[in-house]
Amino acid sequence: MNLPKKAFIAFTCFLIPIIGNTQSIDSNKNQLPEIGVVASDTLTIDKELLIGDAMMRQLRGQAPIIHDPVINEYIQDLGNRLVIEADNAKFPFSFFMLNNPTINAFAFFGGHIGIHSGLITQAGSESELASVFAHEVAHVTQRHLARASQAQKRGAPLQIASLIGGILLAMANPEAGIAAISAGNAGAAQSRINYTRSMEQEADNIGISMLARAGFDPAGAPAFFSKLAQQSRGQSNQLEFLRTHPVPENRISETRARAATYGTRNVPESLNFHLVKSRIIARYEGNPLRNINYFGYQVQEKKYIFREAAMYGLALSYFESEQYASAAQILTELLSNDTENLFYLDAMTDVLIAQQNPEAAVEMLTPLWRFKPQNQVLALNLANAMIKAEQYPQAIQILRDLLLVDPEQFLSYSLLIDAYIATGQKRQMYRASAERFGLLLAYPKAIDELQFAYNETGMDFLEKQRIKARIEQFRNEMETLERL
Known part of the structure; x- marks a missing residue:
């Protein structure tokens, strides 16, 4: 993503x-x-x-x-x-x-x-x-x-x-x-x-x-x-x-x-290590033009340990400079040799969404996600593509399932809020926003969001009780910190 x-x-x-x-x-x-x-x-x-x-x-x-x-x-x-x-x-x-x-x-x-x-x-x-x-x-x-x-x-x-x-x-x-x-x-x-x-x-x-x-x-x-x-x-x-x-x-x-004392260890080089290095450089350091030149030089002069890592960095750099066709061409080649590589799948999802073709990303990711539904890379990318493709109910279900496994999955709440806003589900949006504030230790803001959710419940008595219980939990967590 x-x-x-x-x-x-x-x-x-x-x-x-x-x-x-x-x-x-x-x-x-x-x-x-x-x-x-x-x-x-x-x-x-x-x-x-x-x-x-x-x-x-x-x-x-x-x-x-x-x-x-x-x-x-x-x-x-x-x-x-x-x-x-x-x-x-x-x-x-x-x-x-x-x-x-x-x-x-x-x-x-x-x-x-x-x-x-x-x-x-x-x-x-x-x-x-x-x-x-x-x-x-x-x-x-x-x-x-x-x-x-x-x-x-x-x-x-x-x-x-x-x-x-x-x-x-x-x-x-x-x-x-x-x-x-x-x-x-x-x-x-x-x-x-x-x-x-x-x-x-x-x-x-x-x-x-x-x-x-x-x-x-x-x-x-x-x-x-x-x-x-x-x-x-x-x-x-x-x-x-x-x-x-x-x-x-x-x-x-x-x-x-x-x-x-442990003797000589000949540990093979790790492709994933070099892929993550390329990802950090291309996504979080320098600028796209500099990075295109950097990775392009590596590829041309064969100054790399893994060609795949240099090509991956070049693809991400093309993406960052909005040269989506060039990025897609490289990623297609990489995926043809390693169809389940999460680094490549994540980048290709971004490219397809940028090309206004999120449906293709959904089609690419769905079979893999069904095999590994709890994998955060597949689940988050698929949910993001589904939101862009306006497949909101499916995206919401994936994100809710992911949060059952990892309640502190911050990015899941951000995507969930987007899906709820798009579908006009205010109460659910406020509740998701409250949980996200809770992950930031902003308990007063979390409680405010739950109060907004409470006002959206209408005559749903059971939901009112759930919201009141969650407010009490946040207050108890604040008191626990004060007693430490």
């Missing part, structure tokens, strides 16, 4: 260093409820999940998260391959991407792991990328953020509100966020630094082991660190990752020695 580009925003790497005495910052939308109770000595898993959920909802409203089903499918699959090999994984993990060209990754409460788009475009191999995923997964499974919270409390009380405020501050200005944790006496600051270094070492060791068990090349970890260290000597502004993941020489040697 073709999604609008969003402005870049700076974000922090790993969130542990932000646990100092930072002040919460105001937001003019989706304001978090005040959470003033200090963290307990032992942060329970349930509380960690609640805090992580609130933080994720806040990020949806304020960070440039890429709601791209193809990219989401790839990074979630890659992350799951690592999580299944992790010890102490106590809850499902959620992986997401921010539209930002810097090399960066971060983890926070409840198994949420975010990466910057620049991490993928700058990684040299899938094993290098997976090494960063594994490192962040290890931070979560070892509960480093909870442990750091407990350690910080021994010196000064930690409030959840100040934790979230520090995260948002670092989102807007990483240097300010990091400077904020330097406040206070030097002894306390040094204690936090030492604690973080021990966590980084632990995450390195566990991450490399996880990487090997998942079938990746453990040498990807030292290779990635070496690349960062080399680039940092040139003072590149792309190395935001190094601000809280310092790479001293001994860290490189330690990870290299640990990776060597």
